[in-house]
Amino acid sequence: MAYEPVLTKHCAARDGYTLDFYVKNQRGYEGLRKALALQPNDIIEQVKASGLRGRGGAGFPTGMKWQFVLKDTPKPKYICCNADESEPGTFKDHVLMERNPHLLIEGCAISCYAIGAKVAYIYIRGEFYHVQEVLEAEIEKAYKAGFLGRNILGSGFDCDVFVHRGAGAYEAGEETALIESLEGKRAQPRIKPPFPAVAGLYQCPTAVNNVETLCNVPLIVLNGPEWFASLGPEKNGGPKLFCISGHVKRPGVYETSMHTTLRELVFGEQFAGGMIDERPFKAIIPGGSSVPLLLEQDLDTPASFDHIQKAGSLLGSAGLIVMNDSVCAVWLAMNLLHFYRHESCGKCTPCREGTDWLFKLLLRLESGDGQPKDLDLLFGVSTNIVGKTLCAFGDAAATPVLSTMKLFRGEYEAHVREGRCTLPAPWRAAHPVVAAHQ
Amino acid sequence: METVTLTIDGTQITVPKGRTVLQAAIEAGISVPYYCYHPGISIDGSCRVCIVKIEKMGKLQTSCSTVCTDGMVVHTREADVVEARAGVFEFLLLNHPLDCPVCDKGGECPLQDFSYTFGPAESRMDFPRRVFDGEGVKADVDFGPTLMLNRNRCILCTRCVRFMKEVDGDAQIGIVDRGAGSEIATFEERGVHSLISGNLMDVCPVGAILTKDYRFKTRPWDNPGVVDTICTLCSKGCNTSAWLKAKPEWARGSQLIRMTPRFNADVNNYWMCDIGRFTYHWAEGDTRLRKPMLRPSTSPGQAPLEPAAWRDVEPKLRDRIQDAGSQDPASVRFLVSAHASTEELYVLKQLVEGLLGNDGARAVTVTWTRSDKRQPEGTKFKVPGTDAPNVNGAKDLGFEVGPGNEGMPDLTRLRTDVEAGRVKAVYVLDPGPDGSIGDVSWLVAARRSGTLPLLVVQGVLMTELAAAADIVLPGTAWVEKDGIFTNDQGRVQASSRAIAPPGEAREDWQILVSVARSLGLTMPYETSNDVRRALATSKPGTGYAEADHLLFTRPVPARNWLQASNPSERWKWDFLFQDLPPVKGHSVQMEGVPAQETSIPLKPVG
């Protein structure tokens, strides 16, 4: 069954991002027109029926999230679009915002209408400035064309979409931390409850949704929830963007259904085309650095939320990082822990101290000074972090350590035994820096 | 009031609706550790030390942020909770410096106490600890005029950040950097400049923020007593605790070691301002009056004041007052500071009414000062302008106070009379600190010039006014007497006698009773409670009606120093630890445990 792309169909076209193109070739803003003729609650029901699950990493049913948004209150409601894409291995929202921005804009408008919001803030990461320029220019065109602003398409519905630039913080991708950052503070998460649906931005009911999630909304309204659900396995419906990077021939964003297996994505000719230099496959991280690794024997798993979860990992943000046999497992964990240590917001104790400690242990191990007790210590510290932190960052930080230790324990032991890295690769630094980062 | 019933560790507890699990546990006497939580500021949920297991909730939850629901079942002592909690403590202590011997917080440190009880036996950390300020002695840095900061000890509970933002209304402390390198800081390292900065030492659960006043002074176990009293430096009447240091014969120094706030939901919550917190040294300073003083000659500026005995001064005082009032009793006037307690004012009232009849109160002028307490607009702890504790007490007894706590006293009548020579004697009652009586330079000038023939000062310090007096009587400061004061809310509160007055100083009400008796009046008061009884009888149906049943505390011995320690946790200890045995491992003698051998055998002193 050949899959027809819908999200990224025109992403290669030169002027595919323009409003004219969108209106002409993608039934642009027809979804909005159709939605405005319905009741807000109907839209929520449609999204619920479609089974759309959050594309940011958690996979939470979007319709249910919208349903939780408090209706009975004089407070204004908000849609926050999470465009803070910082999960290592993920770059799909980048493509959507730059090459199909109107899909997102329309999605924001329909979502606002569905939950009764009048303002949507697109929180875009600071490093995406070139994307932001495109997005803001197209938003302005949408205003001029009457698709945003006051009395949209004569329906009496007002909607504003504003872009809010971040400034370099991975934790701002966590929904409550994003809200805190939008409010002008440091991007540190809040305790939940209260959930953003009840008290979010400015303590008002808020729904925080990923870019890809919101991009699916116009398609659901246009084509119906059954169409959406039929595209993939049960409860894993809809088009899905997969970001494939690492040691593959053709890294990039690929749109397909969640029936597609990991093997097809990595080796398929219409996808990543197999391993570079024909080197053997070692491991894959299927959903961004925060999820456990999978091995060659797991490659026949369909790349859906539920199937990957059954295989022992998570689909997460669908950022597939493929590694060949030149990758040292300890180095891998160290590289990722450097990331987590750098990005830890520092609010809660286990993450703040734990990521630093884990990184130091891995650095010592990788440099060859590791001791046998370090292995148990790595495990002990990781388990002390998991489940005890304020947000999922802690679990994400401990995952690379726990996963690589489970699957490649031998390599860890070899480091200790040999007193050096047993798998130095040519693409690694010639002179590793042993000092802590800046 | 709606309640919910939940089970914690098998015990059923009923609490008002809206309480969190942590609050319920504390009220029920179940010890659950916490750092970022403080009842006076917002909930943060960041330290993760209060985690407990709640049935039907997947992960371990922070009890400080989980509201109790009916039928909730909570476990705080199960193996996985204990292990998880020990893990969090390990993280907290990971980079914490081994400073206990030199840290002021040692002995009353929640980090010590809780990690001893709930933490792991040892740390597995073998990397060098994180240091913020470079090597060596540079750990303590300036944090404003009253505080010092040791960043290495900070556990980032952010209580100080939230306190400044919410209670002071001025977010002066922020966090700098993120992750493992986070530290608290003020902009440009300028420090904390706030009238209520001292509370930061109370809220800080470790020795990161400490007051300069208390630095290296003492240890909690050297403080044999802590007394519940009130602050008398303004009309707010914050409830405080006065801490007393041990005074072995071979050590010298003052007894009052610090003042800390006591919780009172109606008056001061958990806080007090820096004025009361740090201005107490005057009570034990060198300028304290210790003996009555007498000037031999009656002409001004002739001879210096000389110490005398009470029995010599009293008849002289009587004679001179009677002399002054012989022609016109109304020419004997009284200038009373509003720092005087209600007992003193009551006795004074009996005195003047005895001398001058029902209109006697007119001979008394009540005085106080006001100062501008600059605070941020949004502050939740307002310090009133009146610098005296008992303006309302004076008012309730019928003395003229003008606008009272809202304004300034009016001394024009007394001043004009004095300067015109119509006053033959002024008796001053000034039990407060230097300057609390206001500008009395005109009075000093009048005495020096001879316009005023007799000046008697009953006070505590050798002020300029006392130096100009003919007779000086040493009274007591607020920590040396049981006194009641009425704050600006109209609330009657009490200060307790924490230390003995110095030298031959006597309680002020006693001096006034003596003076009155020597002038022929009947004063049936043998104890200060007799005065209070008389006051209570005279004012039925008011806040004073139970004055004689008030409980004055005495120093609480720190047999169990948990009870006396930890001012910020005091509210909790009042619930929790009255009868519990001491913390495991410390050396206080436990019942049934044989006395430990001392390492150096003590020889009896011959």
Add this chain to the structure above:
Amino acid sequence: MSFHPKMEYAPARFHKSARTLPDPGGDFTYTAENQAKFDANVQRYPPDQRKSAILYALYLAQRQQGFLTRAAMAHVAGQIRCTTADVEDVVSYYTMFYTKPVGTYVLNVCRTLSCALLGAERVTEAISEKLGIKVGETDASGMFTLIEVECLGACDRAPVVMVNDDWEERLAPEQVGEFIDHVRAKGRAAFTGCHLHKEK
């Protein structure tokens, strides 16, 4: 300015922290253009939520001056109507604000997994060697500052270097020398940009 009454305890003075503070900087105010931009941006948020505009305000100040001095932070505090401590808190949390002078081109080399798998560590080394500086330093000419950053979100075009707000993608370690020379010669025109700007 302290408003404490005469404190009678020991007038202890402790030393200042050794933490390097941001430069004090000379007087700072927005240019008229920046002020207008800021005023327009604040309109996007509810009137009692000026703080939401703080990141935008800081970007404006940073662009105007090259980096953020204490004076700039104080100015932003005034514009946002919050305390200077709040501003410093935010500035120090986010990595894209600089409190020390930086070169004309800040080379942000991504070092996270996907880029590292394709040689990012060697790119950093090559730049470091070519310019004679360590990570975090600015070269002698003041033109380049080398910084390592975390995942930039373009993992399929690894290794990625972000130069100020522009992108240079698929920068192999062997091409670094040429790239630097190119930038020296052509400036911004030298960047390949994000591939989506030009056709595949």
